[in-house]
Amino acid sequence: MKIFGFLFQSSIGKKIMMSLTGLFLISFLLVHCGVNAMIFFNDGGEIFNEAAEFMGTNWLIRTIEVGLFVFLLIHIIQGLYLWNDNAKKRKEKYGKTAGNANSTWYSRSMGLLGTLLLLFLIIHLRHFWVISRFTDVVTGGEQTLYEMMKEVFAEPWVVAAYVLGCISLAYHLMHGFQSAFQSLGINHPLYTPLIQQIGNGFAIVVSVLFAAMPVAMHFNIVQ
Amino acid sequence: MEKGINVTLKVWRQKNETSAGSFETYKVQANPDMSFLEMFDVLNEQLITEGKDPVAFDHDCREGICGMCSMVINGRPHGPKGGITTCQLHMRSFKDGDIIVVEPFRANSFGVIKDLSVDRTAFDRIIAAGGFVSVNTGNAVDANNILIPKEIADKAFEAATCIGCGACVSACKNASAMLFVGAKVTQLALLPQGKAERQSRVVAMVNQMDAEGFGACTNTGACAAECPKEIPLSVIATMNREYLAAKLNGK
Incomplete structure (x- = not known):
């Protein structure tokens, strides 16, 4: 603890922690998006269900899932704490502000975007994770994940909530991806513009793919 | 003399560190070639003639190197132009009839001494904590006795151009001083x-x-x-790297 305590105590330590947990969550998104995109094979969810079955039963994936929740909780708690703490550092506010002249609105709104994502996450986990991990075990449910998706996304407000969640994700990632590298001290005239472009590309591709899933299911584009 | 421009100023007035402040409105006729601080001199002449308390604002060199002019102009430290301090901002950057909001750099760590004059001694204490090098006493060593590659010297100099004005803190939504500290850490x-x-x-x-x-x-x-000396964001990355290495080394 003496060596790693700074990750929770000092200003730089905390942002290194936000960066490391964020990068882990990014790697999770890549896998999650890749597996879910298999619904677009449009084969009635056959390949997707097989992949979901593997992800849900493989011991290694299940172990990493525990780590995922730990990192997710650290990212959320530390993020909310930093948001609140940073907001208190200027008690007397400016009479006139011009934030857009020097930074992007989404880089200044990571706390807000993250909170929207948290709200989305609660809805999302309730829809799928809770049911597939616990309810089915109890009831011995017969429903496949693909059928669950079909059922959940029949509801228009759910589709709207998911699309809004994906928009929040896109902006959160557009700042978060490149910011994670800066926090770790990776800044170089050659690589930083590349990291920023990859980050923007990742943010848009992943968010559009995720948003396309409820939309495609709702309008029966995938059967 | 060129035709003057008329501007309306909304200036933050605050008696001292503990009292509450508020905006006061003044009208000033300024020559377009005046610097922003010279325009404030005109305003203060006006106020003194009227028997009122002149606006307190900091200035020393008026050539962009002292870092004293702690004004946020229309929401931006040192005004709307990039890479300059308030003293290098000229009234030609404004139009006749403009309303200009002028307030001090704001952060909990920067107290307002009076009006637009800001207490930045927090920066001095950060420098005192580590922004120095140790040298032997005795005769001064010859110049270039220690060889430093030109590109390293250039990078160090780029960071060393920080004038400690505090614009970084005033522009940051979190009132963070990392660009200032990063510049000094990087340089050394x-x-x-x-x-x-x-x-x-x-x-x-x-x-x-x-x-x-x-x-x-x-x-x-x-x-x-917003940095008047255009210190790059990479100095913060360098500081993060230096800090992480030091911490993992048990410092």
């Missing part, structure tokens, strides 16, 4: 003279920065965009 970490205290320095300066109550960095980049 690059040079052989700074190697002796390299790891203890970054930890001591970051600890002092946190103790002074500055916010944490969220990499918005506002600081570097």
Whole structure:
């Protein structure tokens, strides 16, 4: 603890922690998006269900899932704490502000975007994770994940909530991806513009793919 | 003399550090070639003639190197132009009839001494915590006795151009001082003279920065965009790297 305590105590330590947990969550998104995109094979969810079955039963994936929740909780708690703490550092506010002249609105709104994502996450986990991990075990449910998706996304407000969640994700990632590298001290005239472009590309591709899933299911584009 | 422009100023007036302040409105006729501070001199002449209290504002060199002019003009430290201080901002950057809001740099760690004059001694305490190098007493060593590659010297100099004005803190939504501290850490970490205290320095300066109550960095980049000396955001990355290495080394 003496060596790693700074990750929770000092200003730089905390942002290194936000960066490391964020990068882990990014790697999770890549896998999650890749597996879910298999619904677009449009084969009635056959390949997707097989992949979901593997992800849900493989011991290694299940172990990493525990780590995922730990990192997710650290990212959320530390993020909310930093948001609140940073907001208190200027008690007397400016009479006139011009934030857009020097930074992007989404880089200044990571706390807000993250909170929207948290709200989305609660809805999302309730829809799928809770049911597939616990309810089915109890009831011995017969429903496949693909059928669950079909059922959940029949509801228009759910589709709207998911699309809004994906928009929040896109902006959160557009700042978060490149910011994670800066926090770790990776800044170089050659690589930083590349990291920023990859980050923007990742943010848009992943968010559009995720948003396309409820939309495609709702309008029966995938059967 | 060219035709003057008429501007309306909304200036933050505050008696002292503990009292509450508010905006006062003044009308000033200014020559377009005046600097922003010269325009304030005109305003103060006006106020003195009227028997009123002149606006307190800091200035020393009026050539962009002292870093004293702590004004936020229309929401931006040192005004709307990039890479300059308030004294280098000229009235030709404004139009006749403009309303200009002028307030002090604001952060919990920067107290307002009076009106637009700001207490930035928190920066001095951060420098005192580690922004120095140790040298032997005795005769001054010859110049270029220690060889430093030109590109390293250039990079160190780029960071060393920080004038400690505090625009980074005032522009940051978190009132973070990381661009200032990063500039000093980077400069000294690059040079052989700074190697002796390299790891203890970054930890001591970051600890002092946190103790002074500055916010944490969220990499918005506002600081570097508003810096009158155009210190790049990469100095913060360098500081993060130096800090991480020092911490993992048990410092």
